Amino acid sequence: MSPATALLVDVVVAVGLVVVLPLGLSLLGPRTVPGAGGPWWPAAGAVAAAGAWLPSGPLAQGATVPFLVGAVVLLGAAVRLVLPGPTPPLPPEVRLAVGVALVMPGVGAAAMLADRGGWGLLGFSGTYLTLTVPHMLFAGFAAALVAGLTVVVDRDTPARGAGRPAAARLGALGVPLGTGTVLVGYFVSDLVELLGALVLTGALWCTAWAVLGIPARRGARVLLAVGSVALGASMLLAVWWAVGELTGAPHPGIGLMAATHGLANALGFALCTLLGLGRVAREAQRRPGPPGRSPRTGTLLQERPRPAHTPSRSPGRRQA
Template identity: 55%
Template sequence: MSELSPVAADAVRVVVGLGTVVVLPLGLRLLGDRAVPRSASLIWPLVGLLAALSVWLPVGPVAVALAVPFAAASVVLAACVLRVRLLSTAVALATPLVGALALVAERAGWGLLGFSGDYLALTVPHMLFAGFGACLVVGLLAHLAVTPLTRAAATAAPVGVLLVLAGYFVSDAAELVGAVVLTVGLWCAALAAVRLPGTGRALLRVGALTVGASMLLALWWAVGEATGLAHPSLSWMAATHGVANALGFVLCTVLGLRLRGPVPEPTGLTYTEVGATQGAPLPAGYRHLRVRHLLSPGSRPDDLAVVGDALLRWQVHAAAGIELRHDADEAAPGVRVASRVGVGPVRLHEPCEVVWVERTADRIGFGYGTVAGHVFRGEESFTVERDAAGDLWFVVTAYSFPDLWWVRAVGPLTVVVQRAYLRLLARGARRVLAADGRAVGSAA
């Protein structure tokens, strides 16, 4: 830390310790086990304490050895980004790894991607507070209250963090753009926080006032770096903006949110338009899907019952080779079922609840809706139907919307995967029909 003044260097060390020992473990507790396995484990503050100790030691092997466990724990956090719904929470879980790598490199006296010394040292608290802390806060606020302010914060803050990070490699002007976007996101979060009623309001207000002022300093510094205008030094920024963000904004806001208790997680259906796949118009605001696969042209009278009964007893899924867990042997309203799609560790657990079952002379099937933990929000129905010509069809109707940030990011690819999954199910229905001695028809 040769370019930082002794006071600023010590401030950075204290802030790093605050981030690794207090803020990160406390934030993981707020996120809960759905986001990070064993989120309340003592492992997190323990590895954080080792990292905090490392920054007070001379550069060398001992300091590196103390920093490495924190880096390993950060890898685990980064692997959890696919488990969370919001981009802001994903960025919160990913950025400690950036800080941890910078910490290991700085403690070893190495350069990393063209950076060394003070820039690596300052990257650690930056990723712990502007990265993890700030994005954690906006993500939690978005869970507590879905408003235009929280939606704007949950988008602008993580995008701003990523733009600032990219600006390190692109230009000071790009970093300025990132600082502006991040500031907008954090100010939106501050306005949303002060409007929350109940316990912890005083701490939330302190955090809001602090970030309002501290981000002005960040903008001043970014403008100066990009234009050459007079602006504070790194030492001055570390001792003012850095300490204020760490203590006044992130710590106070996280503590305020902690006093409000755990963020409630939904346990029931994650959408409101229940039952529309049974025949009602599909609701707006979702992606609609209607697929028909021909099972048998000119079916026999009992074919509908054979395949329909198998469908209701989960045997069509089994014949398709799809792992399905259910709490009843036959579909009925209220029954919980979860499909597990994928291979090995790359496997999605998609829980649903049956919302309707139908059994008529020409149609047998059920519809289920998504519950907490599913990568989508919406409803899907599976029916076996006989048309006026006597042909037997496997019909799927769905309306859904991606509920995880990375599912939204891959966009149209999800439709391709979904249609492939439904073709697999139709193949399972044909296998059921063929096992009953009926010739299998073609797909349509």
């Protein structure tokens, strides 16, 4: 990887750690992820991102510690989310997609720790580990999170028939499946990796189509449209890369992929779509209706109010 490409990857990772990860967590809210919407997450991301500018060694590895701690917190949040429980009452495909989104930063944190120390990890080293970090932040965390939240937004849309629920559900199921298959392909074969890329691409296109159907005001609608178009183009590049790796056909190099696929996913898809979903959440707060979302954080996952219940009193039982 050339110095210019390495610099670009470091900048993209910094955007993911300082902006995209905290922004996505704020949409989940502090009931789902401790501290979501607060200053700790961007501060921890800034420390980890700063480690990229340090020489490989203990000091650079020490900078990853806040990211590792955050990854453990996210893992605990994922376990609480996927286990059956009263809060939040979510469809299973949303639990799956958001749960996977919360796990993926942990893979990136482990890769960052090994990379900053000049180590190998599970047979990978160097460029593979360096590129694992942005992939886990964007293709892992952001993509799965958007897929899950799109189902929630579509379900809560005020206009009956305005959303695209089938596409949203397919995306929420397919993104975790495709991401997992790609990860398995790293250890098995380029063919499995290509199959995973195809599944992931199809699922993300379903999510992009569902996102385009979300009713929103102009500002949010523009952000969501930009994110969906950027995603469609960037995933074509991902498939081109996977086909080239399998068949030996000409395909973009790492530098070109970072400058096109990487930037399109990071700034076009992840950042714009999450900003658009945040605007959708804030717009929903202004509509009259039952309370639910926090006006401070604009969360999309929230505890829905339970119907009032008055316990029946037995006529012969005296109240304490």
